Amino acid sequence: MARSSSGGGRGRGRVNGQDSGTGERLALDANETHTQHESNDDDESAVGRRGPVAPTPLPEPRNREWIWIIYGQFSNQSSATRIIGEILEAMYSEPWLSWKDVSTEDRNRMFERFKGYYQWENEWDDQVYSCWVKFMKRKFKDLLSRLREGAKVAASMAGVEFVDDFRVLIPHKSQWMGAKIWEDLIDKWNTDEWKKKSSQKIKTREKSTGGIKSPNHPYLCNTVVSFPIFPYPMNDDIFYIDAEKWELHEYS
Structure with a gap:
């Protein structure tokens, strides 16, 4: 695959041949988000489950891996989707129930972080972004599912039975998530509207x-x-x- 010698592609992060400073901004964002998570994670009930996110270090701009799209996937699929998952956890700053709840500003910040790891040719811009959105949506669903199921397992190990009231899961959050965000998610999962939609999806999958x-x-x-x-x-x-x-x- 031909590689452009001039700064190009959403993943390049360079302007007029000079580093745009994206790496420094993203490092600051990561540290800020990381600190927010850790400040709420000192309760003993979360011990023994997944700890705060440790993002993969950002490479130097010239060392960013070149990527492209093949059959609707990244050329380095496993690596790229792992990074997407890390970004989502590190920047999960609101009790979002789905990708559609994430603001444009937050989406842009997440994609800026992704650009800090990879680079691609200009002609791949739209395909890379579309692919990133597709797998970010899937990571989103997987993340929330793992949070709920992990909390249920932790509650069961603590002798707490989960039937229908998600509030019993409040003391059993994952370590990386802030307590306030977790409680707000619990409140949303505990609504009749969310439970009805969840039940319908389960029935559809069973079919x-x-x-x-x-x-x-x-x-x-x-x-x-x-x-x-x-x-x-x-x-x-x-x-x-x-x-x-x-x-x-x-x-x-």
Whole structure:
């Protein structure tokens, strides 16, 4: 792949051949966010679970790894998505329930941090950003799921039974998350509206598990379909089929 000798690409972080100072700004952001997390994490109830985030050090601008997009994924998929996860944890500063709740300003700050690790050609700008958003959304869902399930396990080990009231999980937060943000998340998860949506999603996923046979469907006639299915082998998108309507959907 050809590489441009002039400063270009969202990941370059250079203006007129000079370092823009992005690395210094991001280091300050990381330290500030890190301090905010640690200041709320001195309670004993969080001991034994994941501690404060330790972000991967930012490389010198000239040493940033070159990346591009292949089949909807980063050329260094495992490394890039790991960095995305670190960024999300380090900069999770509000009780966001989903990516759509994150402000444009916060999204831009997160992408600036990502640019501190990688560089790419100008023509890859839009694809890199779109790919970053796609996997940031997925990391977001995974992060919140791990927080809830981890708290449930910790509560169970402490002899606390979780049935439906998320407030029993308040003393069992992950160490890296601030106490106030955690309590605000608990309040949101504890609403009837959130519980209803969560229940609907679980039922939808349950429909998409196992294997079923369709004798009439024009494309799946007399075939057994297992779920989830991957229409593109190298694409990270996961799809499922509505067993009642035989419609293809992407997991949300």
